[in-house]
Amino acid sequence: MSLRAAVLGHPISHSKSPALHLAAYGKLGMDIGYTALDLTEQALPAFMEQVRTQQGWRGLSVTMPLKSGMFAEVDEVRGVARTLGVVNTVAFEEDLGSVRRIGYNTDVAGIVNAVLNAGVAASPAAVVLGGGGTAAAAVAALKDLGTQHAQVFVRDISRADEARAAAAGVGLSIVVRPLTEAAVPTASADVVISTLPPRAADGLAAEIAALGTGTPGVLLDVAYDPWPSQIASAWQSGGGAVVPGLEMLLYQAVEQVRLFTGRGDDVNASVIDVMCDSVGLPRRAF
Numbered sequence: 128m129s130l131r132a133a134v135l136g137h138p139i140s141h142s143k144s145p146a147l148h149l150a151a152y153g154k155l156g157m158d159i160g161y162t163a164l165d166l167t168e169q170a171l172p173a174f175m176e177q178v179r180t181q182q183g184w185r186g187l188s189v190t191m192p193l194k195s196g197m198f199a200e201v202d203e204v205r206g207v208a209r210t211l212g213v214v215n216t217v218a219f220e221e222d223l224g225s226v227r228r229i230g231y232n233t234d235v236a237g238i239v240n241a242v243l244n245a246g247v248a249a250s251p252a253a254v255v256l257g258g259g260g261t262a263a264a265a266v267a268a269l270k271d272l273g274t275q276h277a278q279v280f281v282r283d284i285s286r287a288d289e290a291r292a293a294a295a296g297v298g299l300s301i302v303v304r305p306l307t308e309a310a311v312p313t314a315s316a317d318v319v320i321s322t323l324p325p326r327a328a329d330g331l332a333a334e335i336a337a338l339g340t341g342t343p344g345v346l347l348d349v350a351y352d353p354w355p356s357q358i359a360s361a362w363q364s365g366g367g368a369v370v371p372g373l374e375m376l377l378y379q380a381v382e383q384v385r386l387f388t389g390r391g392d393d394v395n396a397s398v399i400d401v402m403c404d405s406v407g408l409p410r411r412a413f
Contacts, residue, residue: 130183131160132387135174136190139163141352143373143406144188147380148387150405154398157388159185168196175200179226186387187217188380194260195289201230207267208232210296213260213289215379218386231386234264237379238347239271242318244411245370247345251317253277255301256309256331258287261322261349266293266301268320276300278316280309282327310334314365317344321358325350332358335365342367349375373406 134144140163148161166174171193178184189197197214198204208214214230221227250273255265258281269277277294279301281287287303294301313319314335321328328348335342335358342365348356351372359369381399385391400410 129160130158130185131162132184132186132188133162133164134188134190135164135166135171135193137165137167137192139165139190142190143351143376144190144380146405147377147402148188148384150401151380151384151394151398152388154401155384155388155390155393157390159387166193168192171196172200175228179228184219184226186219186383188383189215189217191260197230201228203227204230206231207235207297211235211260211263211267211289211293212296213263213293215260215264216383216386231382232264232267233379233382233386234261234375235267235271236382237375237377238265238268238320240378241370241374242268242272242320242345242347244374245345245347245368247272248317249273250275251344252315254309254313254316254319255279255290255322256306256313256319256328257281257322258290258303259322260289262287262320263289263293265320265322266290266299267297269318270297270299272318274299274318276302278312279303280306280313282306282323306331310338311340314338314340314342315344319344319346319362321346321348321350323350325352325356328356328358332356332361336361341365344368345370347375348372351376373408377402377406377408 152159216231346362347370349372
């Protein structure tokens with residue numbers, strides 16, 4: 128029986144997840160196929176019912192716009208995903224001859240590890256750009272980093288329910304404000320996590336550059352195609368540290384590989400290094 132996994136989303140052709148996962152499975156000596164499947168929100172329920180009866184599935188990586196909808200499609204939700212109501216990972220577990228689809232969220236660990244690797248300050252003053260499923264993970268990550276209060280800037284303040292629910296769930300105080308008010312608070316923050324789609328922060332980037340005040344903190348821009356984004360370029364020009372979205376993708380994929388293979392301790396520095404090689408990231412310094 129051939130083993131398989133996949134990343135689901137729409138659009139999905141740009142995804143680097145297949146490169147990351149296949150590099151890891153090759154290093155581990157495991158024959159697990161991994162493909163990118165273009166799947167809309169409307170098609171998700173039927174797809175999840177289909178995979179329930181198919182043999183060989185080890186896991187699913189879930190990207191936009193499916194992270195919230197996946198919550199209702201799995202048999203059990205574990206860990207921080209239960210609090211957030213957002214699932215980016217589905218692992219398949221054998222249970223008395225049947226298969227259970229278990230939902231997790233590895234985005235939180237991906238964000239935490241990505242910004243820690245960049246040297247973010249303890250208990251950072253924080254800004255989140257965007258209010259959807261990945262923003263919910265960003266809110267939880269900030270709580271883990273020791274942040275007490277965060278500002279969340281969105282294009283439409285009526286569409287920040289996921290970020291608000293995440294803040295309530297993890298006990299982080301937030302204020303939601305329109306993106307048009309973001310320039311000054313963003314430029315002065317210790318850490319900024321942008322979960323906006325590609326190019327959605329271009330206007331903000333121009334505003335930050337025009338301020339001329341510098342950007343002393345760390346910016347994680349989850350969007351990694353095209354790269355560098357305009358906000359990443361403006362941030363770097365202001366003197367701040369920029370973390371590409373590929374860093375978050377790497378660290379959340381590491382956790383997924385552990386779940387899909389059941390070989391947590393074996394997914395070590397040597398495996399992470401070949402994953403870095405697969406997408407052009409520098410090897411880690413352990």
